[in-house]
Amino acid sequence: MHRRNLLINLCRLSTVWTFLLMSFISYGQSITVTGNVSSTYDNSPIPGVNVIIKDSNIGVATDFDGNYQIDANMGDILVFSYVGFETREVSVTSSTLNVFLEESLEALEDVVVIGYGSVKLEDATGSLTSVSEKDFNQGFIVTPENLLNGRVAGLTISTGGEPGSGSQIRIRGGSSLNDGSNTPLIVIDGLPIDNNTIGGARSILSTINPNDIESFTVLKDASSTAIYGSRAANGVIIINTKRGTNNFQAGLDFQLGVNTIINTVDVFSADEFRAIIAERDAQNGTSYSSLLGDADTDWQEEIYRSSIYSNQNAFVQGALFNVLPTRLSVGHTNQPGLRLTSEFERSSASLSLNPTLFDDHLKISINANMAFEKNRFANGEEANALTFDPTQPVYDPDSPFGGFFQYYNLNNDGVLDSEDLMGEVPRNPVANLLQRKAVANIRRVYGNAKAEYKLHFFPDLSAIINLGFDQSEASGYDDIATNSTTTQPNNALGSFTQYENYDRNRLFDSYLAYNKDFGTSSYIDVTAGYSYQKFERKQFNSADRYNPDSEATLNVQTPLVLIGLFGRANLSLADKYLLTLSYRRDGTSRFSKDNRWGDYPAAALAWKFNEDIFPRSNTISNLKLRLGWGITGQQDIGNGALDLYLARYSLGALGSQYFGGQGNTAIPVAIPQFKNENLQWEETTTYNIGLDFGLFNEKINGAVEVFYKESDKILFSAATADGSNYTNNGYQNIGSFTSEGIEFTLNTVVFRSEEEEGFNWDFNYNAAYIKREIKDLTLDQDFLVGEIDGGTGGQIQTHIEGQAPFGFYVYKQIYDENNRPIEGAYADLNGDNQINDDDKYVYKNGSPDVIMGFRSNMSYKKFDLSFNLRAQFGNYVYNNVNSTRAQLELLVPNAVPGNVPKSVLDTNFNSRTTVMFSDYFIENGSFLKMDNITLGYNFGNIFSGRDQSSVRLSFGVQNVFTITNYSGLDPEVFGGIDNTIYPRPRAYLVGANIRF
The missing domain is CATH 2.40.170.20 (TonB-dependent receptor, beta-barrel domain)
Incomplete structure (x- = not known):
């Protein structure tokens, strides 16, 4: 058995050395190389690809079906280049070389995904912005929307501090008074998703891995979003995930x-x-x-x-x-x-x-x-x-x-x-x-x-x-x-x-x-x-x-x-x-x-x-x-x-029952x-x-x-x-x-x-x-x-x-000669010599x-x-932390002492009930x-x-x-x-x- 295994291994080694020797002998020999050039995206042939022997003037172009033929030496480097695709260099190792070219990021940016189709960016008639992977925000990105935070005009994304936290997303400020209905429609690979989070999840996007995202298209005006009709009033964010390719990586x-x-x-x-x-x-x-x-x-x-x-x-x-x-x-x-x-x-x-x-x-x-x-x-x-x-x-x-x-x-x-x-x-x-x-x-x-x-x-x-x-x-x-x-x-x-x-x-x-x-x-x-x-x-x-x-x-x-x-x-x-x-x-x-x-x-x-x-x-x-x-x-x-x-x-x-009918x-x-x-x-x-x-x-x-x-x-x-x-x-x-x-x-x-x-x-x-x-x-x-x-x-x-x-609906605060707010002192805006809800006004938002x-x-x-x-x-921000907690009476609110923010020293406010609706707490x-x-x-x-x-x-x-x-x-x-x-x-x- 040991002799048989040894013989098999020697045969294998001999085959390897024979192959290497033939490769060495053939290196430098002139051969005719043929093959096909295709796209990694959809496997389709690419006509007109330039195929050039590196560091020479010898070259050809692929035909309508993506085929080419060129005379080269074993070991030569063939350079394949075409507009919209990444240039690729391949060593001549055989007489048949089939090559796949990957679309360049710049070319991908030229074509943007819209509702039920795509369009060249230069031919787009609506208001839209495309952000591709190379332009994504870097850092520790947990949820996908933060890949484009700050990248699109008119788009605001505000994410909380909780781990995996959801975000408040607004395109051009939203279009409704109902706060939850101001969220844009989100479409993932053609699938519109529900904006309502399932109970127990952090957000609608927290389960989506940002590393699987290839690009975003943000549709902002009605001419680009109306194709989604009933849910497009607040804009649309189209998420495109990464696709399979023929090129191994x-x-x-x-x-x-x-x-x-x-x-x-x-x-x-x-x-x-x-x-x-x-x-x-x-x-x-x-x-x-x-x-x-x-x-x-x-x-x-x-x-x-x-x-x-x-x-x-x-x-x-x-x-x-x-x-x-x-x-x-x-x-x-x-x-x-x-x-x-x-x-x-x-x-x-x-x-x-x-x-x-x-x-x-x-x-x-x-x-x-x-x-x-x-x-x-x-x-x-x-x-x-x-x-x-x-x-x-x-x-x-x-x-x-x-x-x-x-x-x-x-x-x-x-x-x-x-x-x-x-x-x-x-x-x-x-x-x-x-x-x-x-x-x-x-x-x-x-x-x-x-x-x-x-x-x-x-x-x-x-x-x-x-x-x-x-x-x-x-x-x-x-x-x-x-x-x-x-x-x-x-x-x-x-x-x-x-x-x-x-x-x-x-x-x-x-x-x-x-x-x-x-x-x-x-x-x-x-x-x-x-x-x-x-x-x-x-x-x-x-x-x-x-x-x-x-x-x-x-x-x-x-x-x-x-x-x-x-x-x-x-x-x-x-x-x-x-x-x-x-x-x-x-x-x-x-x-x-x-x-x-x-x-x-x-x-x-x-x-x-x-x-x-x-x-x-x-x-x-x-x-x-x-x-x-x-x-x-x-x-x-x-x-x-x-x-x-x-x-x-x-x-x-x-407990909400009544007794009656048969048998009471x-x-x-x-x-x-x-x-x-x-x-x-x-x-x-x-x-x-x-x-x-x-x-x-x-x-x-x-x-x-x-x-x-x-x-x-x-x-x-x-x-x-x-x-x-x-x-x-x-x-x-x-x-x-x-x-x-x-x-x-x-x-x-x-x-x-x-x-x-x-x-x-x-x-x-x-x-x-x-x-x-x-x-x-x-x-x-x-x-x-x-x-x-x-x-x-x-x-x-x-x-x-x-x-x-x-808008914030508050009283107009009155200040003393030292520009300190006077507790409970507000302007009588309607002039009826009394301060009540009729004296509130809208101040900022x-x-x-x-x-x-x-x-x-x-x-x-x-x-x-x-x-x-x-x-x-x-x-503007209503500082509810100070309005409800920075009052002196809260130092001893009940039976035991309690702490308060030190900002109370700026106002010496004593009671929260008299100050909560003051415009003093509306800050820039x-x-x-x-x-x-x-x-x-x-x-x-x-x-x-x-x-x-x-x-x-x-x-x-x-x-x-x-x-x-x-x-x-x-x-x-x-x-x-x-x-x-x-x-x-x-x-x-x-x-x-x-x-x-």
Whole structure:
């Protein structure tokens, strides 16, 4: 046996040496090389590719079918180049060489994905912006939307500090008064997703791995969004994921970083607190000092932590079985939050298959994604951390609350009762975090299968079918310890509840696309089709295991069905005059039959006039004027309002019963719900004028946009007249408001070196001015909105005709001769010699007037440096932290002392009830932020035999600085109300990107 194995190994070795010897002998011999050149994207042949022997004048071009033939020597290098594709060099090792070329990033930028199709950027008539992978924001990006934060004029993305946190996304300020309905439609590979997050998930995008994103297209005006009709009033963000290719490549990406707290609210230290309590005892004859301890505890530092996060991604792409373009990727993100016990973890896998069949007449695209999200939620304890006594320790071994310090009284019988917690005193914030475990596990499967068939007998016509699927399942529980102050003494066993949620989104699109090139720089592109989408949701909440009075609930919501008929025509004449017409008719199951359908037309014109006006200019390389008009719709008023036109009833609680009938049995009470058969579509009409420009052969390019939007029949939950309905509040069509503004975008190549590793610098700058005004409200009624802390039912914002939405509704503060606010002194604005609600006025609002973004990229030799800046001006913030906590009376609010912000020394305000609605607390929230700065070093190709391989190391800082006059922690708050927000961390990170 050993001899036989030895003989086999010798034969193998002989074969290898024979092959090497023949290769050496043949090296340098002249042969005829033949082959085919194809695209890695769709496997289609590329005609006209230049095939040149490197360092020579010998070359040929591929024919119409992508074939070539050239005489070369073994070992020669063939250079394959073609406009729009990456140049590739291949060594001659045999007489047959088939080569795949990858589309260049610059070429991909020239074609942008729009609704149900694509268009060359130079031929676009609507207002849209495309951001590709090479221009994405760098740093620790957890959710996809932050890849383009600050990159698009008119787009604002504000992300909270929680790990995996969702974002408030607005395009041109939104188009509705209902805050949740201002979110743009998000489309992933042709699948519109639900803007309502499944319970237990961080956000609608938290399960999507940013590393799988290839590009974004942001559609802003109606002429570009109307093809999506019913959900496009707030703009559309199209996400395109990475596709399978024939060109083999593999990669690994690693990131490791540390999250740190930047700052906290300035409250009295332990020594300062002892001094001020002693001073108040002396003034008032009280003895609160006797309750103070000997500790020195910064409770804000105690509830926060520095944490290490990590992000790993791997991918491999190439031709499976040598014929099937494929991409497979996996990723894992682990992000502990700043707040104790807060955690986010995501595992994801993505598969993309892109085969072409029947001589490229049938193109198939399959995208399948699976994600697992794990969350542990930490309830907000900032309020308790601000107010808890800093002289007390975190832990107390004698405490009946699990060893955590807590103010309490114990009766002589040793049993806690409702009096022992000493009223509404602050609870130990560390105990509240550590003694509660609220976790959720989410599984999401989403993707699409798209088939495009170009008819053999009529190749100008293609039939497309797109099937989309998005399903999320969530399960979780909330467990509060038996010795927690949040449940004792009323529920000494603690609390334990569970829930299960289920969401499903199914899509069917079918449409025809006719594309005819007339050969005179003119073409027509027509698309028409049908869309069906169905959303289903189910929610289950268990009873509290330790509370016999609680009940389990099962809510199977009425499915939402959306049906659309759509069409679009693009016409180009002489590559100069462009026309786009689109129409969509949408139906929704949310409204009654009489109001179910909405019609959404749009039209746009464009004229490329640089050659007409500047035919010989070496400066102006592009000028295009665009005019657009269109109507878009809105019907998203939340999952709780799916069938308001029907008669609906809900059963009362167990105690809501009456006795009667046979046997005098208990009969549950059915309660009628709000009903509105007249509810109809909210509609937004948009006018847009744009000028695209390019200078110095596109080294400087950009656009200027002017837009005007008018939203009519606004959907809003408003009060109903007494006796007119079954409740006093419900969704209605209440009025109209307008948005107008101007946008500016500038892309500049500041310096481009002619040397391969010379200095290069380019930047992007964008800015937008937006003004919104409420024009009309039904019955001239005003609406109070914007819940605040510090009082029951307190609302600080309003919707009033003639004003911007969400304006702050406050009293005008009066100041003394030293410019200090006088407590409770307000201007009598209506002159009736009394101060009441009639003296409130609208003062500023939380939305910015101007938003800006700036991104800079520099490289020199193997180094690269990039940073991102964002700015907002004209946005104001209601400082609810100070308005409800910076009052002297709160030093001894109940039975025990409590801490307050040191800003109380600036006002000496005593009572919160007299100052909460003062405009003193409305502060200018304008800011300049550096979101990220990253320094990288690319070692280049370190793997022999792999031309595309590279290794890049990077070092960066996230949330670098914020320049602002706002006195709170962070001026960037949702809705303009700052009430103990989850702080955004500063992160220090290192990363490695390896390509094989």
